[in-house]
Amino acid sequence: MDMNENGAVLQSGFMPHGYCFSWNEPLLWMHVSADVLTGLAYFFIAAYLVFFILKKREEIPFNWVFILFGTFIFCCGLTHFMGAVTIFYPFYWEAGVLKTVNAAVSAATAIVLIPLLPRLLALPGLQKALNDNVNLSQQLQLKISALETEVNQRKQAEKLLKESESQLRSVVFNAPFPMMIHAEDHQVVMLNSAWEKVSGYTIEDIPTTHVWTEKAYGKRMALVEEDIKQLYALTESVYEGEYVVTTKQGEKKIWEFMSAPLGYSADGRRLVISMAMDITQRRDTEDKLQTITERMDSTNKISPAIISVANVTSGFFTECNQAVTNILGLSIEEFTSTPFIKLIHPDDRQRTNDEINKLKEGVDSISLQNRFLCKNGEYKWLGWQASRINGDDSIYAVATDISSIKKSEQQREQLISTLEGKNTEIENFTYTVSHDLKGPLISIQGFVGMLRKDAAAGNQRRVDEDVEQITMAVIAMNTLLNELLEFSRVGRLDNAYEEASMNVLIGEVIHLLAGSVPNKLKFDIQPQLPVLFVDRPRILALFQNLIENAVKFMGDQVEPFIEIQADSKGDVTIYSIKDNGIGIAEAYHDKVFGMFEHLDPGIEGTGMGLALAKRIVEMHGGRIWLESEGEGCGTTLFFTLAKKEEGE
């Protein structure tokens, strides 16, 4: 300050204005700062006006007025600057010049404005501009509020969008099948929970599709990457097919992939969503089913048993295997196109239906045996096992060919009945033998006792009678024993079969019986009787017995005759010996063939003759029977012999 004081005073001889303030600093600086600030403000205002007119608003009328105003304000500014300077430096001359210029400019402006004022007031646009301004601001207000509404709406939409986006994310995340969103730069954008759960990998494990393919596909990685690469060019969803992926746990899973384009990410990358269906279990089941089906097919093919499905309502087999052809000779087509009841033997149909009805009524399974028609018209025994197929009117039925079992069953039954017959025969034999042998013994014992008494009494007539009785009993017993022996030999001690002419045999018998045959008896023997292949001695005994019987039971026939014939009927030859003797009442036609049976107690004989004949015929596989119109009408004896070829 000191420098200022001294220098300024020395230069002009005037005192700086500061002296007026006694160099009171606060007062001094207040004046200085106010003057400088005002000056600066005037400069700026002037500059605005000039700039506004010259640069921006050339169309404004009376622009020179604005320049004038600018100059005027600029000069005002200069005077204020000068005011600040004069506080320190006493440039009062220069300050006076400036004030004068300022006054001139101000006065000029004021003078200029006087004539200009009415013209300015007459400017038409001003009010309008003011009005326009109001309108505009109203419109602006409307626009702004519209804009605000729009902004709000946008915000709302954005909010909704965000909400729906988060819903979508949640849907994707919680979807029950694996999903991955990935970008074209290989980044994995998102993995859902199913993906993590099934594969075992989290997004941290597989940040990129590279890592994923490497981990999940191993060596096949390159191929899969190629497939993935093509996905980004997609415009619509695509089915990719099945891939075998390896999980984090090392399990192999079969995934069926579908991918779809998902637009662009915020940073402009193309996105793809890939969805997978884990079909491992399904494939596994399919494989098992396939195996089971194949096994069943081959079982059906090789099974010796019929395996079938039958519909019990329609009455048809709907399915069956090759075994029907093997067993019945019917083709599968024939078997399934014929109502099954027609294939069953008429005698077995009712029984079969009854069993099927049991299934219909809820019984789980049945087994039965019936006869099925074969292609060749014969019937075969089948043993069935059948069970219901739930919720269907079909049954599952399996059958085996039990013909041979049935046959051996029949053979066994036949054998049993033969054996039973034999047993009965033996029982009868024992019974008869014991009974009939006891008879003569009782006689002998009895008459020996009588003999003693009669001898003691000296009754010679009675003694002779007793002896005669004893003798007769002994003879009877001897005959009986001989015949029993003969009987037991038949079938036990057989001779070799040989050819024997029936005519020759009969000739021999007649020769043997010559003594006991009455002369008047006529034989009528068919001249060309067959040659037999038989146990010759037994057949000789047979003819002897039969001819003897015919002679014995001739009665008092005046013209007795015996007629011998052979009559071929088909395979069977029936031999007959007919007489016109006393005949046999029908009631005894069977009884006479029993052991020790004799119808007439008055005629000699043990009753063994026809029993022996029957035994011989049966040993030759034949049958013997008789026909007689009754007593007095004669008797015809018939018998057959089984054909037995030489060498058998």
Added chain:
Amino acid sequence: MNGEAMNILLVEDNMAHAELVKRSFEEHSLANKIQHVRDGEEALNYLFQREKYADAESYPLPHVVLLDLRLPRVDGLEVLKQIRMSEKTKKLPVVVLTTSAAETDAARAYEFHANSYLVKPLDFDQFSSLMKDLGFYWLAWNHFPWS
């Protein structure tokens, strides 16, 4: 014992046995009359008074039938059955007298309501003794339903 005349029908195909029975009865003076028939058919004819036995005076119903089992034409058991089936003869005492000791024969005979089943003994003394007892029992001691 009463003084009534006693009749026996003997059904026996063995002539020697019939002779033995007859002689035994004679010895013990047991029966007034023994009618002997040799087969089952004849026995039935007699009992039902058929054919040559039609005359009831000459062929009266016996007090007792002695019946053998093994008979020509009609078997002893069949005869018994028919006797029991007829109202006229169903109460008739029938004693089976046979050589058969077979249990089945005895059982069947009793099934058809035989009154007794006797087996002919082989021993003469026993035979003789049986005939005596048999005669006394049936002809002397036994009380008949119709008298």
